[in-house]
Amino acid sequence: MTPKILLDFINAEGNILLTLSSSSPTPSALVSLLLELDIHLPSDRNSVVVDHFNYDTLSASEQHDVVLVPRPGILRAGVKNYFGGKTGDVLAFPRGLGQALGNASPLLAPILRAPGSAYSYNPKNDVETVEDLFAVGSQLSLISTMQARNSARFTVLGSAEMLEDKWFTATVKGPAKDSKDVKTANREFAKEITGWTFNEIGVLKVVEINHYLMENPEIKNAKIYRVKNDVVSIFKHLH
Amino acid sequence: MIIARGFKLTFESPKSDKLALFELGERAYDHLVILPSKSKGTPTRNPSATTFINFAQVLDQT
Numbered sequence: 197m198t199p200k201i202l203l204d205f206i207n208a209e210g211n212i213l214l215t216l217s218s219s220s221p222t223p224s225a226l227v228s229l230l231l232e233l234d235i236h237l238p239s240d241r242n243s244v245v246v247d248h249f250n251y252d253t254l255s256a257s258e259q260h261d262v263v264l265v266p267r268p269g270i271l272r273a274g275v276k277n278y279f280g281g282k283t284g285d286v287l288a289f290p291r292g293l294g295q296a297l298g299n300a301s302p303l304l305a306p307i308l309r310a311p312g313s314a315y316s317y318n319p320k321n322d323v324e325t326v327e328d329l330f331a332v333g334s335q336l337s338l339i340s341t342m343q344a345r346n347s348a349r350f351t352v353l354g355s356a357e358m359l360e361d362k363w364f365t366a367t368v369k370g371p372a373k374d375s376k377d378v379k380t381a382n383r384e385f386a387k388e389i390t391g392w393t394f395n396e397i398g399v400l401k402v403v404e405i406n407h408y409l410m411e412n413p414e415i416k417n418a419k420i421y422r423v424k425n426d427v428v429s430i431f432k433h434l435h
Numbered sequence: 436m437i438i439a440r441g442f443k444l445t446f447e448s449p450k451s452d453k454l455a456l457f458e459l460g461e462r463a464y465d466h467l468v469i470l471p472s473k474s475k476g477t478p479t480r481n482p483s484a485t486t487f488i489n490f491a492q493v494l495d496q497t
Contacts, residue, residue: 201456208462217471226469356471390437394466 199229211349213393215356216293218244218261233342234298235352238330240318245294245336245354247314252288252368253375259319262290264370265338267381268308278398279307279388285381286370288363292355294336303344306337307351307389339389351393359386404432442466 206212214230216222221241230237237243246260256262267281287308294316297304312333330336341351357363364383369375391397408416410426421427438444445464447454456463 202467205456205462205467208457210456210462210464211466213466213468215468215470220471222471394442396440 199225199232202229203232206344206348206350207346209346209348211393211395213351213353213390215353215359217356218242218291218293222293230295230352233350234301234304235340235342236296236298237293238316238318240321240330242318242320243293243316243330244319245289245292245310245314245316245338247311249313249371250311251371252290253371254367254369254377256290261319262288262368263292263310263314263338264368265289265308265311267385268306271305276398278392279385281381281384281388284378285385286368286378287385288358288366288368288380288382289338289355290357290363292338292358294331294338294354295340295352296331296335297337297340301342304340304342307339307341307392308337309334310336310338341392347395347399349393349395351389353389358382401434402431403434404430406430 202212214226216237222237227237244261245263247263248260250264251257251260252262252264265287267283267285267287268277268279270277270280289308294310294314297306310333314336315332316330316336338354339352341349343349353359359382363380364386366380366382367377368380369377388397406416407418407427407429408414409418409421410428413428456467
C-alpha cells in the first residue's frame, strides 16, 4: 500500500475515510499522502489535541485530552452546513490528532475546527511550558475533507475513537461550574461524516439540462452552436 | 450502523496479500476506511510503512 495507490483510488472516484489517533503513530505513507493534499500533521508523532477549557471532566479530568466541541457553524456564506446538527449538541473528540490545512487548495475544507483554546502538544515532553506549538485554536482542524475534481471525497477524521460505540452513548461534562451531564452527539455526527464521505449527502445531481440560443429561445437544445453565439443554459439539480 | 445503510463491509489488514484496491484495472471497492492499528510496530522496525494500518473496506451495494 503506497500513497500512489490511494491517490489512484481517489482518481478512480473512490471515497476514502481516513481515521487517525494520537495513540498510534500515523504511518509515513499516510503522512505523505496527506502532504500531497496539503493537509499537515504535527511532526511530533505523539501529539494530541487538548483543551483546558473544553474537556470532559468525567473521562479526562487529568489529561484534558477528550475535547468537547460544539457542532460546526457555517463554513462561509452561501454554503450549506451538513454538520450543524442541533444547537447545544456536544461532540466528544477523544485523543485526537489535529491537522493544519494549507491555504492553496480550494478543494480542501475543515469540517470541524478545534475550539479557540485548544492546542496540539506531545504529552511525553513533560515540560511546564509548551513551545513551538504546531497549531492552536481554529487553526487546528479536527476533521478535514477534500472533494476532488472528480467528486471523490477524502475525509480525515483526527480521532478514530470518536466513532467507537463507547462515545456514541457517552455522557460528558465540561469543566465550567454550570456544566451539566450531556449525551454526546457523536452517533448522529458519525452518520453525517460517513454520509458525506461516501456520497450519501451533499451530492448534486443534475436532473435536467436545457440550452438555447439567446435570440431564439424557441429552438431548444440545438445540436450545435457557433462561436460567439450567446447561449442560455439551465441546469436543474437536486441535492 | 453503516450496514443498516446498505453497505457491505470487508475487513483486510494492510499486511494481507489479498488486499488489492484494484482488480483488473477497475476499482474493487466503492469506499475505503483506513483505521489506525493497535499494532505497536514502529516505523523504524517496520519500514514498509503500510503494515500498521488496518483496513476496513466498504462495498456499496446500491
